[in-house]
Amino acid sequence: MNAKIPDPNTLTPSARRILETASTLFYEGGITAVGVDVIAERSGVTKRTLYNRFGSKDVLVATYLLNREMRWRHLVETAVSDPELTAIERVTAPFDALGEWVQQSPRGCAFINALAELPDPEHPAHRVAAEEKRWLCSLFERLANDAHITNPADLAKQLVCLHEGALAMRAALPEIDSVTIAKDTARYLIAAATTSSTNIRA
Amino acid sequence: MNAKIPDPNTLTPSARRILETASTLFYEGGITAVGVDVIAERSGVTKRTLYNRFGSKDVLVATYLLNREMRWRHLVETAVSDPELTAIERVTAPFDALGEWVQQSPRGCAFINALAELPDPEHPAHRVAAEEKRWLCSLFERLANDAHITNPADLAKQLVCLHEGALAMRAALPEIDSVTIAKDTARYLIAAATTSSTNIRA
DNA sequence: CGTAAGGTATACAGACCTGTGAATGCAAAG
């Protein structure tokens, strides 16, 4: 029932083109609304080739999300590894990455969007989406830990919420600069958590 | 091109049933993925009746979102009007409402989800979604103002981000109690903004 | 030279999609 996802790095030239076209169309037009015919046509490829390379639309969707996750992770990892940054600044670096990212992705989080369209929890999209959020959360936790912040786990969850909220708000109300707001709020929470001040009381 | 949306409060019995069925199916299965045939069948109604009442699927979708927004607004307005609450507690009351809401809506924000599926900015869904976010933002601002908080506008935007993030995270990673985290964070930000402490520095 | 892999081209199956047409039953309100 569930074919395996091809490695986005070892694709034939046509498969590359298909994946790139599909990525754009899926993100901009929605997964369900975009048919394989359009993807094939816009890739300069026949539908047969598409199915030869990916086997099914579901696998193509999963590859799209996986590939997108890889690109996003790479961007974030580059941002947090900037040697110019202090340990504290590193914690908010993902928000800088997000600021760049949304320039080309104003329609919200592709993983959240995919979840909205694919309710079946068995669909590989759910695994990819959940994993991405978990990854971001542990990254925040690790960075907070490296910056000697009290309660890194709690702070990480707060930052992830802010992060997701900024992405969603960007899609719904672009007139609000939600990414900057989220980053400023993150900075504030971090500063508060470093100065050994009163922490959050449940 | 754009038929008008019927008032969800003055519907014939059949239309009510159609709207309720559609609401469930759209939210749980995605808007594009759910066809009018299923909606009609599950409502015990013929497709013709559906089209007599709503005119098009797009209008049905818009009515679904509008009706959902009305229910959500009502829930929030009830929560913030609780006479037991102090002015400060009122500011976080929408998060309490959210906690109840997600019990029956674990699949994220219906408006954000709709935006993900309907990229056309002319679609009425965009108006409804943007308006809902704007409404929530001004509500937060008003509540913050009533609680004599410095910079109510800034705080409101932060709270909206937290709010949306909690909703999105709930859908992606239900194992994290994101609503509680968001509410606690909100309380913290509010407390910080009331004690005339250092505010956010850009 | 021979073979295999990647790709092209066209057609098709079978299901589902939104939306319409035409005729009819039924009940309440004027």
Place this chain on the structure above:
DNA sequence: CTTTGCATTCACAGGTCTGTATACCTTACG
């Protein structure tokens, strides 16, 4: 009693959807 509104049944149009079948071409490589 008749109009009006609501709902019904059945059939259909015209597309689009995913996925497959058949047959051919081109290039690389051993």
